[in-house]
Amino acid sequence: xxxxxxxxxxxxxxxxxxxxxxxxxxxxxxxxxxxxxxxxxxxxxxxxxxxxxxxxxxxxxxxxxxxxxxxxxxxxxxxxxxxxxxxxxxxxxxxxxxxxxxxxxxxxxxxxxxxxxxxxxxxxxxxxxxxxxxxxxxxxxxxxxxxxxxxxxxxxxxxxxxxxxxxxxxxxxxxxxxxxxxxxxxxxxxxxxxxxxxxxxxxxxxxxxxxxxxxxxxxxxxxxxxxxxxxxxxxxxxxxxxxxxxxxxxxxxxxxxxxxxxxxxxxxxxxxxxxxxxxxxxxxxxxxxxxxxxxxxxxxxxxxxxxxxxxxxxxxxxxxxxxxxxxxxxxxxxxxxxxxxxxxxxxxxxxxxxxxxxxxxxxxxxxxxxxxxxxxxxxxxx
Numbered sequence: 001x002x003x004x005x006x007x008x009x010x011x012x013x014x015x016x017x018x019x020x021x022x023x024x025x026x027x028x029x030x031x032x033x034x035x036x037x038x039x040x041x042x043x044x045x046x047x048x049x050x051x052x053x054x055x056x057x058x059x060x061x062x063x064x065x066x067x068x069x070x071x072x073x074x075x076x077x078x079x080x081x082x083x084x085x086x087x088x089x090x091x092x093x094x095x096x097x098x099x100x101x102x103x104x105x106x107x108x109x110x111x112x113x114x115x116x117x118x119x120x121x122x123x124x125x126x127x128x129x130x131x132x133x134x135x136x137x138x139x140x141x142x143x144x145x146x147x148x149x150x151x152x153x154x155x156x157x158x159x160x161x162x163x164x165x166x167x168x169x170x171x172x173x174x175x176x177x178x179x180x181x182x183x184x185x186x187x188x189x190x191x192x193x194x195x196x197x198x199x200x201x202x203x204x205x206x207x208x209x210x211x212x213x214x215x216x217x218x219x220x221x222x223x224x225x226x227x228x229x230x231x232x233x234x235x236x237x238x239x240x241x242x243x244x245x246x247x248x249x250x251x252x253x254x255x256x257x258x259x260x261x262x263x264x265x266x267x268x269x270x271x272x273x274x275x276x277x278x279x280x281x282x283x284x285x286x287x288x289x290x291x292x293x294x295x296x297x298x299x300x301x302x303x304x305x306x307x308x309x310x311x312x313x314x315x316x317x318x319x320x321x322x323x324x325x326x327x328x329x330x331x332x333x334x335x336x337x338x339x340x341x342x343x344x345x346x347x348x349x350x351x352x353x354x355x356x357x358x359x360x361x362x363x364x365x366x367x368x369x370x371x372x373x374x375x376x377x378x379x380x381x382x
Contacts (some may be wrong), residue, residue, distance in 0.1 A: 003297075003300055003301060003304060005071075008064065009064065009067060009071055012053065012062075012064060012068055012071050012072065013071050013074075013075060015048060015049070016071060016074075016076060017075045019044075019045070019050065019076075020075050020076055020078060020079035021079070023041065023044055024076065024079030024080050024083055025079050025080075027041075027080075028079060031080055031082055031205075031206035032082075032205055032206060035200075035205045035206060036206055036208070037080075037083050037086045037207065037208075042086075042087075042117055042120065043117055045117065046115075046116055046117025046118075047117075049062060050087075050091075051087075051090065051091055051114070051115055052091070052095070052111075052114065052116070053068045053069055053071075053072050053091065054066060054068055054069040054091065054092075054095070054096065055095055055099065055114065055115045056099070056111075059107050059108065059111035059112055059115065060111060060115040060116060061111065061115045062115075065303070065307040066241060066245070066306040066307055067300065067303040067304060067306075067307050069091060069092060069241075069303075070245060070247075070248035070299055070300065070303045071248075072087075072091075073087070073088060073092070073245050073248035073249050074248045074249075074251050074252040074255075075252060076252065077248070077249045077251075077252030077256070078252045078253070080206065081203070081207075081249065081253055081352075081355040082204045082205065082206030082355075083206065085204055085207040085249065086158065086159060086206070086207050088242070088245050088246070088249065089121070089123060089158035089159040089163075089207075090114070090120050090121045090122070090159060090163075091114075092241060092245040093123040093167075093238050093241070093242040093363075094114070094163070094165075094167060095114045095115075096238055096241045096242070097121075097123060097167040097183070097225070097234060097235075097238045098111055098167070098185070098225070100234055100237045100238050100241070101225045101226045101233075101234035102185075102225055102226075103225075105222075106222075106223075110165065110185065120159060120162055120163050120164050120165070121163055121164070121165050121166070122157055122158060122159035122160050122162075122163035122165075122166045122167070123157070123158075123166070123167050123238070123242075124154040124157050124160070124167065124168045124169065124212060125154070125235055126154060126155055126157070127139060127153065127154055127155060128153070128155050131156075132364070132367075134178075134181075134232070135177050135178040135181070135232065137169065137170070137171060137181065138152055138171070139151065139152025139169070139170045139171065140170055140171050140172070140174075141170035141171070141172050141182060141184060141219075142172070143172075144218070146220060146221050147218050147219060147220055147221065148172075148218070148219045148220075148221065148224065149216055149219075150184065150192075150214040150216075150217040150218075150219060151214055151215065151216060151217070152170065152213070153196070153212070153214070154211065154212050154213075155211045156211075157209065157210055157211065157212050158208065159207075160208065160209070160210040160211070160212045161195045161208050161210045161212075164187065164188055164189070165186070165187055165188065166185075166186045166187075166193075166212065167183060167184070167185060167186075167225070167238075168183070168184045168185075168186045168214070169181055169182070169183055169184075169231045169235055170182060170184060170231075172228055172229060172231075173228075173229060178232040179229050179232065180229055181229065181232045181235070182224060182225075182227075182228050182229060182230065183224070183226055183230070183231035183234045184219050184223055184224055185219075185223040185225055186214075186217065186219055190218065190219065191218070192214060192215040192216050192217040193212065193213075193214060194212065194213045195211075195212055195213075196211035197210065197211050201358070202354050202358070203351070203353075203354030203356070203357060203358060204354075204355050204358060239363060239364065240312060240313050240316040241306065241316070242363050243316045243317065243319060243363050243364060243369075244303060244306065244312070244319050246320060246323070246324070246359065246362075247295065247298065247302070247319035247322075247323035247324075248299050248303075249359070250295060250324050250326070250359055251292065251295045251299050251323060251327075253331070253352060254323075254330040256348075257288075257330050257331045257334040257349065257352045258285070258289065258292055258330060258334070260334065260338075260348060260352075261285065261288070261334045261337045261338070261349075262285060264338055264341075265281050265285065265337055275337070284333040284336065285333075287329070288329070288330045288333050288334075291326040291327075291329055292326075292330065294322065294326060295322065295323045295327075298315075298318060298319050298322055298323065299323065302315040302316060302318075302319050313376065314372070314373055314376040314377075314380075317364070317372040317373050317376075318373060320363065320364060320369050321366055321369035321370065321373070323359075324356075325360060325366060327356045327359055328356055328359075331349070331352050331356045332353070334353070335349055335350075
């Protein structure tokens with residue numbers, strides 16, 4: 001197995017890196033201060049050909065698969081986690097829901113506009129009482145002739161207030177548990193679709209996280225995605241990809257924190273010499289380098305599996321678990337290396353530390369990932 005990037009992927013990496021350096025880094029402080037990612041930035045991402053990187057070419061995308069998506073996520077996150085999360089809600093779990101579960105007609109109808117940035121997407125699964133246990137959701141969809149009527153509320157929806165199209169999961173038969181959930185493609189302009197409270201968060205403050213409500217929202221059956229009762233399968237298949245892309249987010253953030261730590265250790269002096277010459281600092285840098293190599297190996301090997309059509313559910317859970325927890329260690333060491341400056345909001349390390357914490361929670365907590373992995377180990381063996 002050769003995990004060397006192709007010429008095409010190297011060109012994509014350079015494109016994403018240049019975009020991050022020229023368009024994201026200059027406004028990182030503004031995004032944090034204003035708690036908002038400029039909508040125009042997504043027009044620029046689309047013009048650069050980055051929004052549809054994982055969408056197949058026949059639907060207007062670049063066709064560079066999950067590996068291409070991870071490359072972009074890795075680079076964007078080094079510039080700003082909030083930008084990358086907003087991007088991921090659209091290009092990863094948003095668009096990939098349709099790639100995974102949509103009909104050819106739905107793909108033809110929606111994916112070109114998602115790839116071009118004409119339409120932004122969001123993914124609505126979580127509810128107040130159905131986070132780690134999505135089968136407990138209360139949002140319902142009932143049949144009404146050729147339409148479906150949706151009622152309920154979703155929470156913690158990234159892009160919920162800026163998305164034009166939301167992939168919504170609702171209960172169509174409560175007696176069937178997870179097999180009674182169905183997926184729908186819901187335009188946000190639909191009557192009865194309302195945006196609720198925006199969360200004020202510890203980190204990733206620039207990304208928009210809101211509640212959305214459905215009050216007799218009418219959706220045509222042609223916007224039902226997959227079979228009736230097949231929504232849970234689509235949701236989990238999408239999250240396999242989303243967790244992988246989130247691993248790339250963690251990798252990018254860890255790279256940024258480590259780079260800043262190395263630079264600071266070379267410049268800061270203590271006891272008459274740069275702190276980089278003290279063994280205590282060297283060991284922290286070495287441990288972070290090991291964590292980052294592990295993260296990179298897991299992310300890109302698993303992305304390769306996905307693109308090769310190899311089952312990767314267990315591996316995706318491993319990526320999410322290992323990378324989110326490794327990121328926590330890397331940013332914690334980064335704060336320690338920076339000392340008091342790492343605790344100061346004047347230094348970027350403080351923001352990176354806050355941004356990292358939620359990665360062990362969203363798209364499946366660390367505890368849920370361990371359950372997923374253990375069940376697969378017990379079912380299929382090591």
